[in-house]
Amino acid sequence: MTTTRRGLSLLLVAGLGLVAASCGSGDANKPAANADGPVTITVGCEPPKSNPKEREAWEADVATFHTAHPNITVQGKDAFPCINPDTFQAKLAGGTQEDLFYVYYTDVQKIIQKKQAADISQYVGSVKEVNDLRKDVMSTFKDGDKTYGLPRNNYNMGLVYNRKLFTQAGLDPANPPKTWTEVQDAAKKIAALGPGYVGFGEYSAGNTGGWHFAAELYARGGSMVSDDGKTAAFNSDEGKAVLENLKKMRWDDNSMGSKQLLQWADLMRMMGGGKLGMMIGAPDVVQSVNNDFKGKFEDYGVTAVPESDGKSSLSGGDGYMFNPKASPEKIKAGLLWLEFHELTPGKGQFDYARAKSQGRPVGLPIPDLYGTSAPGTQITALRKQYATVPVDNFTPYVDAQGNITNKLEPPKAQELYAVLDVAMSAVLTRKDADINKLLSDAESKANKILAKNT
Amino acid sequence: MSVTEERIRRPHVVGATESQPPDDHGALRRAVGRNLTAYGFLCGALICFALFSWYPMIREVVLSFQQNNFVDPGVWVGFDNFKSVIADPAFRSAWLNTAVFSGMALVIGYAVPFVLAVVLNELKHAKAYLRFVVYLPVMLPPAVAVLLFKWFYDPGNGLFNQALGVVNIPPLGWLDSTNTALISLVIVSTWMNLGTGTLIYLAALQSIPGDLYESAELDGAGLFKRVRHVTIPQTRLILLVMLLLQIVATMQVFIEPYLLTGGGPENATVTVAYLMYQYAFNFGDFGGGSALGLMLMVVLLVFSTIYLRVSREEDAR
Numbered sequence: 001m002t003t004t005r006r007g008l009s010l011l012l013v014a015g016l017g018l019v020a021a022s023c024g025s026g027d028a029n030k031p032a033a034n035a036d037g038p039v040t041i042t043v044g045c046e047p048p049k050s051n052p053k054e055r056e057a058w059e060a061d062v063a064t065f066h067t068a069h070p071n072i073t074v075q076g077k078d079a080f081p082c083i084n085p086d087t088f089q090a091k092l093a094g095g096t097q098e099d100l101f102y103v104y105y106t107d108v109q110k111i112i113q114k115k116q117a118a119d120i121s122q123y124v125g126s127v128k129e130v131n132d133l134r135k136d137v138m139s140t141f142k143d144g145d146k147t148y149g150l151p152r153n154n155y156n157m158g159l160v161y162n163r164k165l166f167t168q169a170g171l172d173p174a175n176p177p178k179t180w181t182e183v184q185d186a187a188k189k190i191a192a193l194g195p196g197y198v199g200f201g202e203y204s205a206g207n208t209g210g211w212h213f214a215a216e217l218y219a220r221g222g223s224m225v226s227d228d229g230k231t232a233a234f235n236s237d238e239g240k241a242v243l244e245n246l247k248k249m250r251w252d253d254n255s256m257g258s259k260q261l262l263q264w265a266d267l268m269r270m271m272g273g274g275k276l277g278m279m280i281g282a283p284d285v286v287q288s289v290n291n292d293f294k295g296k297f298e299d300y301g302v303t304a305v306p307e308s309d310g311k312s313s314l315s316g317g318d319g320y321m322f323n324p325k326a327s328p329e330k331i332k333a334g335l336l337w338l339e340f341h342e343l344t345p346g347k348g349q350f351d352y353a354r355a356k357s358q359g360r361p362v363g364l365p366i367p368d369l370y371g372t373s374a375p376g377t378q379i380t381a382l383r384k385q386y387a388t389v390p391v392d393n394f395t396p397y398v399d400a401q402g403n404i405t406n407k408l409e410p411p412k413a414q415e416l417y418a419v420l421d422v423a424m425s426a427v428l429t430r431k432d433a434d435i436n437k438l439l440s441d442a443e444s445k446a447n448k449i450l451a452k453n454t
Numbered sequence: 455m456s457v458t459e460e461r462i463r464r465p466h467v468v469g470a471t472e473s474q475p476p477d478d479h480g481a482l483r484r485a486v487g488r489n490l491t492a493y494g495f496l497c498g499a500l501i502c503f504a505l506f507s508w509y510p511m512i513r514e515v516v517l518s519f520q521q522n523n524f525v526d527p528g529v530w531v532g533f534d535n536f537k538s539v540i541a542d543p544a545f546r547s548a549w550l551n552t553a554v555f556s557g558m559a560l561v562i563g564y565a566v567p568f569v570l571a572v573v574l575n576e577l578k579h580a581k582a583y584l585r586f587v588v589y590l591p592v593m594l595p596p597a598v599a600v601l602l603f604k605w606f607y608d609p610g611n612g613l614f615n616q617a618l619g620v621v622n623i624p625p626l627g628w629l630d631s632t633n634t635a636l637i638s639l640v641i642v643s644t645w646m647n648l649g650t651g652t653l654i655y656l657a658a659l660q661s662i663p664g665d666l667y668e669s670a671e672l673d674g675a676g677l678f679k680r681v682r683h684v685t686i687p688q689t690r691l692i693l694l695v696m697l698l699l700q701i702v703a704t705m706q707v708f709i710e711p712y713l714l715t716g717g718g719p720e721n722a723t724v725t726v727a728y729l730m731y732q733y734a735f736n737f738g739d740f741g742g743g744s745a746l747g748l749m750l751m752v753v754l755l756v757f758s759t760i761y762l763r764v765s766r767e768e769d770a771r
Contacts, residue, residue, distance in 0.1 A: 085735065085736070086735040086736075088738070089524060089734070089735065089738060089740060092523075092524040092525065093524040107738075110738055111738075114523040114738060115523050115525060115526065116523050116524070116525055195610070195611070196610065196611065204718060204719070205715060205716025205717065205718045205719075206716035206717075207716075207736060208716075209718075257610065258608075258609040258610045258625075258630075259608055259609055259610055259630070260630045260719070261629060261630060261714075261715050261716060261718045261719060263716055324525045325525070412737075414736045414737055414738075415737050418544075418717075418732060418736070418737075421716070421717070421718060422718070422720045422721055425718035425719035425720055426719065426720045428630075428719075429627065429630040429631060429632070429718075429719040429720075430631075430632070430719070430720075445543050448541065448542075448543075452538060
C-alpha cells in the first residue's frame with residue numbers, strides 16, 4: 001500500500017513537473033539574430049479575413065516591403081478588434097505577444113510604467129518622419145527622453161451627429177450646435193420625433209462613462225488631475241457643469257432616452273440604427289458605425305465638442321509598441337515596417353489611391369499624425385484628391401482643430417474612469433443625484449488611487 | 455486481534471520492504487499490472503487537473519504576494535496587494551453586493567427549482583414536455599441568455615415594463631436603478647440555472663420509495679403534508695448539498711454584471727469576481743486581482759469543506 005502511494009506521489013510530481021516545464025518560457029534564452037541575417041517580425045492588427053479589402057491591401061504591402069527588405073519577413077497577426085486589452089497581460093505572460101503589438105493611447109503610459117514595452121530611443125532616430133510628427137502625439141509614447149512606440153492613428157474628441165435626423169427634426173445639418181444650450185435644444189427636437197428617438201446619448205458603465213466625462217471636462221477647460229498628476233482635479237466648476245448639463249438633458253428635457261448604463265457598442269448600435277441624434281466621439285466613430293453598425297457615411301457629421309473653442313480636447317488614437325523581449329534586430333526591422341506602413345504619405349495606410357480603387361472610404365480627417373507639417377499637408381492633399389466620402393460633413397470638426405489643443409488621458413486612466421462611472425451613472429439613473437457629493441466622493445477615491453504606488 | 459488489525463497497528467520499519475518475502479513483490483506487480491489502465495486514465499486526469507486547475511491556483515497564490523509585469527521576475531511585496539485592495543472603496547461594496555446577491559439567489563434560485571421539481575413530480579401528464587421546457591434555458595449560451603434579458607429589462611420598450619403596463623403598474627428602472635439592479639441580476643441568474651437544479655431535485659424525488667407516499671396518503675396526508683413529512687426529510691442531504699453548491703456558484707457571479715450593468719449604477723452591481731476582473735484586466739494589476747481571488751477562494755473553501763463533509767455523509771448512507 002505504501003509503495004502504491006509512493007508510486008502515485010511520483011506520478012503527481014511528474015505531472016506537476018510537466019506542468020512547470022510546459023509553462024516555462026524559453027524566449028529569453030534565444031540567441032540574438034545576426035545584424036544582416038534574416039529577421040522575422042510578428043506584427044499585430046493585421047486586418048481580419050472578414051475585411052477582405054483591407055486584408056488584400058495589407059498583404060500587398062507586406063509583399064512590397066519584403067521586396068525592398070528581402071531579409072525581413074513580416075508575419076501579420078489578425079484580430080478583430082485589433083486589441084482586446086483583457087488579453088494583453090495574458091499574451092505577455094504566455095510569451096505570445098507580437099514583436100510589434102498594437103495599443104490604444106489609453107494603455108500606453110500604463111505599459112511604459114510597468115516596463116512591458118521595449119525602450120526604442122536609440123533606434124527611433126532612423127525613422128525620418130519622427131521629426132515631423134505632432135509633438136503631442138509623440139509625447140503619448142514617451143516617458144521623459146525615452147521613446148517606447150510610434151503612433152498609427154490620432155484624433156481628438158468631437159460631437160458626432162446624425163445629419164438625417166437633424167433634417168427630420170427641422171435642424172440645419174450644415175450648422176451643428178456650437179454651445180451646450182444648442183445641443184440641449186437640438187436633442188429635445190430629435191427626441192420629440194417619436195418613441196425610441198434619443199436626442200443625445202451618453203455612456204455610464206464599463207469605464208466608458210468616466211472616459212466621456214474626461215472628454216467633456218477637457219472641452220470645458222477642466223483637468224482630470226493636478227499638474228503634478230498626484231491629486232484629482234475634476235471636482236471643479238467645469239466638472240460640475242459636465243454633470244449638471246447631463247442631468248438637465250436626462251431629467252428636465254427627457255432627451256437622453258430611458259435606457260442608461262450604456263457601454264461602447266451601445267451608442268454605436270443606436271447611431272447605426274438611426275435613432276440617436278448626437279454623441280461625443282471622434283471621426284472614427286463614423287467609420288465604425290459605417291463599417292460595423294450598418295450606418296452610412298453620408299448620414300453623419302462631426303463637429304467640435306461644444307464650447308471647446310480655444311480649449312483642449314481629449315486625444316485618442318492607437319499605435320505600436322515593441323515587445324520588451326524583442327532583439328535589436330527585430331526593433332530595427334519593426335521600425336522600418338512602421339515607417340513604410342504607418343508613417344509615409346502615399347504608402348501603406350496612406351495609400352489613398354489604392355483605397356479608392358478598392359472602394360474603401362477615403363476622406364475622413366483622421367489620422368492626424370503630422371498637423372500642418374510637410375507630410376501632414378501632403379496627406380491632406382492626397383485625402384482630398386481621392387476622397388470617396390462627403391468631406392464637407394467633417395468640415396466643422398476640421399475647421400475647429402486650429403484652435404484646439406490635444407490633451408492626453410490622465411495617469412491611471414482606467415482606474416479614474418471606473419471611479420467616475422459612478423458619478424455618470426448616478427446622474428443618468430437617479431433624478432435626485434447630488435452632484436456635489438458625487439464629485440466629492442469620486443475625488444476622494446481618485447486621490448487614493450493616484451497616491452497608490454504601482 | 456484480526457490479521458488486518460495487526461497489519462494496521464504494526465509500526466513501519468525502515469527497510470521492511472527489503473525483508474518482505476519474494477511472493478509480496480509478485481503480488482504487487484500483479485496488482486499494478488491489473489490496474490495499469492486505471493493508472494493511465496488517472497495520469498491523464500492528473501495532468502489535466504494540474505494544468506488547468508492546480509497550476510493556475512498555485513500561480514494565483516504566488517501572484518497575490520507579488521508585483522509582476524510578466525517581463526521581469528516578480529517582486530515579492532508581502533501583503534501589500536491585500537492592503538491595497540482592502541483600502542479600495544469598491545472592495546466593501548463588492549463583498550456586500552456579492553453577499554446580497556447570494557442571499558437573494560438562495561431565496562429565489564434555491565426555492566423555485568425545488569418547488570418546480572415537486573410540481574413536476576406530481577404531474578400526471580406532459581411530464582417530459584415540461585421537463586424539456588424547464589431545462590431549455592440551460593441550453594442557451596449564458597451570454598445569449600443575459601443579452602436576451604437586456605432587452606427584456608429595457609426601461610423604454612422592454613418586455614417586462616410592457617407587461618407591467620398591461621396591469622397598469624408604472625414602469626420600473628430594472629437595471630438602471632440602484633434599488634432593482636441587483637435583484638434583476640438574480641432573476642437572470644435564476645432563470646439561466648433553473649433547469650439543472652430542477653432536474654437534480656426531480657431525480658432525488660423520484661428515488662423516494664413510492665410506498666412512503668402511499669402510506670402518507672392512507673394516513674390522510676395532503677400534498678403539503680406529504681412534502682413536509684416525506685419529501686423534505688428524504689431529500690435532506692441533496693437539499694443541503696445543493697444549498698452549498700448554490701452558495702459557491704453564486705458568490706462567483708460575474709457574467710451578469712459584466713454583460714448587463716458594467717458594475718453600475720453607482721457600483722450597485724459590482725461583485726467580487728467583477729472587481730477581480732477589473733483589477734487584473736482593466737487596471738493591469740494582477741497582484742490586486744489575485745489577492746481578491748485568494749480572499750474569495752478562502753471564503754468558498756469553507757463552504758466547499760462543508761460540502762465535502764455533507765457528501766461523505768451522503769455516501770456513507
